[in-house]
Amino acid sequence: MSxxxxxxxxxxxxxxxxxxxxxxxxxxxxxxxxxxxxxxxNFRETVLNIEKWNRWFxxxxxxxxxxKWADDVEAARASGRTAIFFGxxxxxxxxxxIGLVEIVHALGARFMQLTYNNQSLLATGCxxxxxxxxTRMGRQVxxxxxxxxxxxxxxxxxxxxxxxxxxxxxxxxxxxxxxxxFWMPALRNKSDDVLKALAASGGMLGFSMYPHHLKDKTECTxxxxxxxxxxxxxxxxxxxxxxxxxxxxxxxxxVVEWMRVGRWSKxxxxxxxxxDNAGFPPQPDWFTDNRDFGNxxxxxxxxxxxxxxxxxxxGGNWLAFYEANFSPL
Amino acid sequence: MSxxxxxxxxxxxxxxxxxxxxxxxxxxxxxxxxxxxxxxxNFRETVLNIEKWNRWFxxxxxxxxxxKWADDVEAARASGRTAIFFGxxxxxxxxxxIGLVEIVHALGARFMQLTYNNQSLLATGCxxxxxxxxTRMGRQVxxxxxxxxxxxxxxxxxxxxxxxxxxxxxxxxxxxxxxxxFWMPALRNKSDDVLKALAASGGMLGFSMYPHHLKDKTECTxxxxxxxxxxxxxxxxxxxxxxxxxxxxxxxxxVVEWMRVGRWSKxxxxxxxxxDNAGFPPQPDWFTDNRDFGNxxxxxxxxxxxxxxxxxxxGGNWLAFYEANFSPL
Numbered sequence: 001m002s003x004x005x006x007x008x009x010x011x012x013x014x015x016x017x018x019x020x021x022x023x024x025x026x027x028x029x030x031x032x033x034x035x036x037x038x039x040x041x042n043f044r045e046t047v048l049n050i051e052k053w054n055r056w057f058x059x060x061x062x063x064x065x066x067x068k069w070a071d072d073v074e075a076a077r078a079s080g081r082t083a084i085f086f087g088x089x090x091x092x093x094x095x096x097x098i099g100l101v102e103i104v105h106a107l108g109a110r111f112m113q114l115t116y117n118n119q120s121l122l123a124t125g126c127x128x129x130x131x132x133x134x135t136r137m138g139r140q141v142x143x144x145x146x147x148x149x150x151x152x153x154x155x156x157x158x159x160x161x162x163x164x165x166x167x168x169x170x171x172x173x174x175x176x177x178x179x180x181x182f183w184m185p186a187l188r189n190k191s192d193d194v195l196k197a198l199a200a201s202g203g204m205l206g207f208s209m210y211p212h213h214l215k216d217k218t219e220c221t222x223x224x225x226x227x228x229x230x231x232x233x234x235x236x237x238x239x240x241x242x243x244x245x246x247x248x249x250x251x252x253x254x255v256v257e258w259m260r261v262g263r264w265s266k267x268x269x270x271x272x273x274x275x276d277n278a279g280f281p282p283q284p285d286w287f288t289d290n291r292d293f294g295n296x297x298x299x300x301x302x303x304x305x306x307x308x309x310x311x312x313x314x315g316g317n318w319l320a321f322y323e324a325n326f327s328p329l
Numbered sequence: 330m331s332x333x334x335x336x337x338x339x340x341x342x343x344x345x346x347x348x349x350x351x352x353x354x355x356x357x358x359x360x361x362x363x364x365x366x367x368x369x370x371n372f373r374e375t376v377l378n379i380e381k382w383n384r385w386f387x388x389x390x391x392x393x394x395x396x397k398w399a400d401d402v403e404a405a406r407a408s409g410r411t412a413i414f415f416g417x418x419x420x421x422x423x424x425x426x427i428g429l430v431e432i433v434h435a436l437g438a439r440f441m442q443l444t445y446n447n448q449s450l451l452a453t454g455c456x457x458x459x460x461x462x463x464t465r466m467g468r469q470v471x472x473x474x475x476x477x478x479x480x481x482x483x484x485x486x487x488x489x490x491x492x493x494x495x496x497x498x499x500x501x502x503x504x505x506x507x508x509x510x511f512w513m514p515a516l517r518n519k520s521d522d523v524l525k526a527l528a529a530s531g532g533m534l535g536f537s538m539y540p541h542h543l544k545d546k547t548e549c550t551x552x553x554x555x556x557x558x559x560x561x562x563x564x565x566x567x568x569x570x571x572x573x574x575x576x577x578x579x580x581x582x583x584v585v586e587w588m589r590v591g592r593w594s595k596x597x598x599x600x601x602x603x604x605d606n607a608g609f610p611p612q613p614d615w616f617t618d619n620r621d622f623g624n625x626x627x628x629x630x631x632x633x634x635x636x637x638x639x640x641x642x643x644g645g646n647w648l649a650f651y652e653a654n655f656s657p658l
Contacts (some may be wrong), residue, residue, distance in 0.1 A: 043373065043376070044372065044373060047372070047432055048426075048428070051429070051431070054428060054431050054432075097380070099377070099380030099383060100376070100380070102380070102383050103379065103380065103383075103436065106435060106436055106437070107435055
């Protein structure tokens with residue numbers, strides 16, 4: 001390859017998309033981004049969100065295009081653009097219809113969480129008091145997702161459900177955006193048990209830079225974040241980790257309310273926030289937008305990581321995962 | 330090519346699909362079939378119909394697969410299967426949403442009629458008393474269909490609307506299933522003006538074997554049908570004609586009622602039939618199912634057509650049309 005820069009893949013963002021952000025992706029040399037296109041949307045609403053993306057692809061063909069397969073990451077790099085891969089944070093787009101798994105894959109979806117924070121038709125979310133594991137429909141849907149090449153994402157799921165998903169799935173799964181609980185014991189961060197089982201099955205963890213997932217939140221230092229990555233590499237192996245920033249750039253606070261409450265509750269739920277701190281928390285100063293991936297790269301080198309390992313974390317591992325898991329069996 | 334048999338493409342069927350019919354496609358050496366998957370269905374209902382096809386593709390992988398591109402016709406031939414291409418006889422699947430044009434193309438739709446028999450949001454159907462031509466939305470949708478590679482089909486449209494669609498569209502259009510009015514002056518058959526304009530723009534006519542479109546209906550002879558094809562080749566040129574049988578095999582009469590009335594009327598409309606002859610008319614004995622394409626091939630030779638021209642009519646012309654018109658601009 002003529003370009004010596006490591007491939008950069010951010011495996012989760014949910015920004016308030018604009019030409020500005022697409023240009024920042026290019027300035028930041030980001031080759032691919034997995035974007036959330038549905039939180040609570042049903043199938044038809046998800047299709048409307050895809051239509052919105054299709055308009056952006058038409059409007060900004062020099063900056064972005066719809067990524068469908070691993071090859072598109074190299075195509076993005078070769079043409080100086082960013083490949084946009086679609087995913088859902090909730091199984092709401094497939095409603096109660098297993099046939100929609102293949103349909104959404106045909107429309108480009110590549111990751112789907114089996115739950116957001118609540119119980120779903122498929123599994124238990126991380127905010128429920130009891131975790132009953134994968135449901136009857138969940139087992140069927142995991143099998144179908146395996147068949148068509150739609151990756152199971154358990155970022156917002158509860159522990160037992162996550163361990164069962166890893167066990168039941170015949171293909172590796174992902175936790176696209178979370179950190180280890182050993183570093184920051186947030187409800188959304190993951191236990192050593194989960195991380196070890198994930199790695200043992202060939203799965204991937206994407207490190208989040210959403211302040212509620214960070215030690216010291218907004219005040220988290222780049223050094224602390226990068227040392228955590230080195231420690232996680234020791235726990236999981238260097239081949240099973242990448243970035244999933246959870247960047248929610250330029251979103252109004254009404255959106256974090258939508259993410260948390262959707263239309264499932266008439267009462268407000270503050271999720272990882274609180275009544276006094278209900279909105280999006282400010283990002284740490286070393287990661288505010290897509291131009292800041294270089295900071296992480298340098299931070300990892302300063303933490304003692306080799307160039308080869310840095311390249312794996314910044315995108316090489318996600319690319320290998322895309323190659324293995326986006327195609328039908 | 331090692332296989333000397335002409336490529337066989339039937340560019341319209343709407344059968345009551347079953348393993349029996351898929352096996353008959355193989356016995357008849359049919360390489361590709363364009364199947365109607367929606368008459369009056371809205372988007373979500375159309376997706377349910379695609380899901381039904383996906384199950385058939387899973388159940389009968391040795392007989393059929395989902396055809397998306399012209400190359401799939403050769404792939405079908407090489408693997409001894411039939412490629413199934415999707416189309417709509419009404420624009421109802423895109424509802425009032427132009428963004429759905431790209432979505433249905435991503436799901437595999439390759440032909441869409443701008444109208445069934447009635448006025449639609451896009452154009453006028455052949456049973457309306459007045460034909461006001463292509464609507465405002467119709468112009469926008471034609472442009473979008475051209476962009477994404479969804480072929481405009483005017484089989485059930487009125488004359489002025491058809492001529493305007495040919496004029497407005499930047500890519501050739503199709504009349505997938507109809508015959509020339511000079512041979513059988515049915516409301517659904519097409520005038521010399523339409524056929525000449527269609528050919529001049531690079532479009533295609535698919536010859537129908539639905540009895541209401543045939544001279545002498547069920548009693549139509551193979552000789553008469555094949556002489557009509559020879560005469561149409563003289564009018565349009567040999568490169569612009571193919572087969573679009575409109576075979577509705579094994580359908581109960583309730584289905585022809587659905588085709589005619591959908592949910593747009595509480596009163597029954599008999600379409601091309603009548604109160605005394607409301608059901609599906611019997612097929613002529615030389616074309617009752619997919620095993621009978623050899624009869625047409627022989628009939629065309631008996632009518633004096635060269636082997637080369639027979640190959641064009643039986644599938645070569647549709648294949649060339651697929652190659653030029655299914656991909657995005």
